[in-house]
Each structure stands twice: as C-alpha cells, then as structure tokens.
Amino acid sequence: MSERGRPRSFDRAAALRRAMEVFWAKGYEGASLSDLTAAMGINSPSLYAAFGSKEALFLEATDLYTRSEGTDIWSTLEQAPTARLAIEGFLTETAKAYSQIDRPQGCLIALGALHQDSTQGLICQDLRRRRAENQTALERRLGRAVAEGELPADFDCQAAATFFATVQHGMSIQARDGATHAALMATASGAMAAWTTMAGVRPRDKRKAL
C-alpha cells in the first residue's frame, strides 16, 4: 500500500527527535528551518514532505516530548500511594528532569512559545492546552485524595493544583538560568513545606520539609 515510490532515505522518528531537541532548546520562533534541517540531517523539501510545515513539525515534536520526556513526572503523580508522596514525587522528578546535563534545561511545554499571540497562534494554543491538562492532572490527583479521606473535605484542590503547577513553571525558568539539581530541589522542598501547611498537618516535630 504505502510501499510505492522512492523510499525515504532517513529515519523519520529519529529526525523528529532531533527536531524536538532543537525546539526544546530554542523555542518555536527561535528555531529556524536552517537549525532544524541541520540537526535533522535533511534538506527542507524532505522536511516539508515528511512533516508538512514548521508548525506541524512543532506539534508532532511536542507530542513526542509529552510521550517521551515527561513520563516519570506524571507516572509518579498517578502511582504514588498517597497524595503527599505524589506531589513530592512530582516535584522531585521535575527537579531531576529539568537539570539533566545532556538535555536542554527546563520544559518545552512551559517555554516553547510564550510570546505568540495567544488567541491566534496555533502553537501557543496547543502548549497552553497541555499546560492546562497538566494542572488538571494535579487537581484530579488531589481530588482523589480528598475522596479517599487522605485530605480534609474542605481542601482546596484547585488552588493547590494552581500553586504546584506554577512552581513547576517557575522551575523551568530557574533551570534556564543554569540552576543545579540542588537548587531545583530547594524549590521542591519549599513547595513541600507548603504542603505541610495546606494539608493541615499538626507537626509534632516542628520542621519536616520534604
């Protein structure tokens, strides 16, 4: 069926991964076609034949990013036995992921396109949707903890999810500024200090942050 015509001479998946890394490092507007084709090892007509356009390539790249780079963060959030461990794991995995030395620092979803016209730009809309989904995932996990009795019924899941999502966004900028893993963990610890108060824990020992 699809075996007609001259076969593609490059690995589409590998090229997409290279494109993802370029977008990750430079953002959507900062990544030029020259940057992309150079990293992907192909010429622009091949890029357009395989991916359609720069926009479409970015959308595929962010999808790959979501499927391949954020997994530890979100699987920890879902699978941790308690909400506290879920949030702690979420923050710890974020600190780890954002300070990998062999990768661009910070998060593609958070930093990829901050300056496009949000109401018009397709790219900006897509990233914003993904950020909203992430915050919703946090809120759902907290809601589950309320339902399970781990958190008090009057716990404000939405406010807490907003707070932790915002901390994660800030960690992207912090990472871009060259923050070490330890510095990111300082932020994670700070956020967990908030948990202690928010969850209404009466501390027997006066300080037990993270």
Place this chain on the structure above:
Amino acid sequence: MSERGRPRSFDRAAALRRAMEVFWAKGYEGASLSDLTAAMGINSPSLYAAFGSKEALFLEATDLYTRSEGTDIWSTLEQAPTARLAIEGFLTETAKAYSQIDRPQGCLIALGALHQDSTQGLICQDLRRRRAENQTALERRLGRAVAEGELPADFDCQAAATFFATVQHGMSIQARDGATHAALMATASGAMAAWTTMAGVRPRDKRKAL
C-alpha cells in the same frame, strides 16, 4: 551645548515607554523593528539615531521597566516591618502587577528572552543578571530577619529565596496563560503556606495561610 542641530521631533521618554510595552508583550526576538517603530510613532532612522540599535533599545527599555513597573513589589519587600509581611507583600504585589488588565501579563524580566544563547546573548545575560539581583534582594531581606531574631539562626535564606523567586517566575507564565488575579493569589497563598512551615511556626490554629 546639546542644542545644536535640528531638534528631535518626538518625545524620547514617551517613545522608550512604548518600546518597553512592545518588548514586554512580545519579547526581544518577537518584537520586530516594524512593531517598535509603529508603536513609537517614528521611522527606523530616528530610532537608531536616538537609541543606537535594537539591543541598546531593549536594554534601556528593561531599565525603564525595572524603575517604573516593579517598584511596588520591591519597596514592599524592603519596607514591611517583618519578613513574613515582606514576603507576603512581595507575593501579593506580584499577583497584582502580573494581572493588570491594561498591561502585558507577566514580567518582562522573566519572559523577555528565554531562548537566546545564554553564554553569548547580551540581552539574555542582562535579564539573567536582573533575575539574580531580585533573588539576592529576597535573600538579603530574609538574612536581615535572621539577624534581627525574627527567624531562627538556622533558617536557610538562600533556599527560601530560591523558592520564592521561582514561584514569582512561575506566576509570569501563569499570567501569560490568562490567570486572573484570584488565580495568582491562590499561588501566593500557597507560597505563604510554605512560609508557615519554613519559619518554624508552631500553629496554634491549624491553618492560617496568608
């Protein structure tokens, strides 16, 4: 002395303010010369004669931004009678500043140039320096509180400053996503919940966040 030659036909300070707003809304790379000259009401030769280059204009614009837009945030930090009120005011003023409806959302210093090559780009270096200065201001305020006995001697000022600075950076992205003042205040409250734990307060009433 400087009254020789044809006088400038536009208000340099007003034009700089317009340029600042464009950079604030679109970022350094996202703001084109066309955008700038249109907003400033001048032609490009006038821009270059008055400001030198796009880079120099941006640096002047960020300086104006620092002097004119961030004042409430940082004066509150310095002048509040206690560190707790200082941090609370810092966060509250940030939430207010980042959600002004008649202005670009978020912070120019935080969002202005996230994707330039950090080691090379002059713009990126300047913004990074300003972000570092802001974090240092937080750390100094906390250190003062330790010296005054408000905070315990083993209080980790650097870690706390990192945390609160990161929260503020995250609020810029949150604001860019259209967060309301209330949503930003939810984040501020979360950060103050962290304060309660970090400062080692033994809460008599179990919850008193912000």
Place this chain on the structure above:
DNA sequence: GTATTTATGTATCGATCGTTACATAAAGGA
C-alpha cells in the same frame, strides 16, 4: 546672510525567514 550640526522621511541594503518549483533518482505496478 553662510556654514555647521543634527533629525527626518524615503527608499533600500544584504541576510535570513519559511516555503516551494523543478528536474532527477529510486522504488513498485503493468
């Protein structure tokens, strides 16, 4: 007055942006 100095508007510079025509190469179908 004339000379000098600075600013403005027009028009354009070379470089780069994202994108595509076009001829050729390499595969399967007949």
Place this chain on the structure above:
DNA sequence: TCCTTTATGTAACGATCGATACATAAATAC
C-alpha cells in the same frame, strides 16, 4: 520495459528581518 509514484538535491521564491545611504529640513554659530 515503460509508467506511475514518491523522495531527494539544487536553487530560488516573496516576505521580512535589522540596519543604513542619502537628500532634505530645521535648528545654532559665525
């Protein structure tokens, strides 16, 4: 073998990027 189909490399498209050359306008100095 010839036709169709798809991919590749070269080369270039129009648009826009940041930045300027140049002639003219408007001020002061003499």
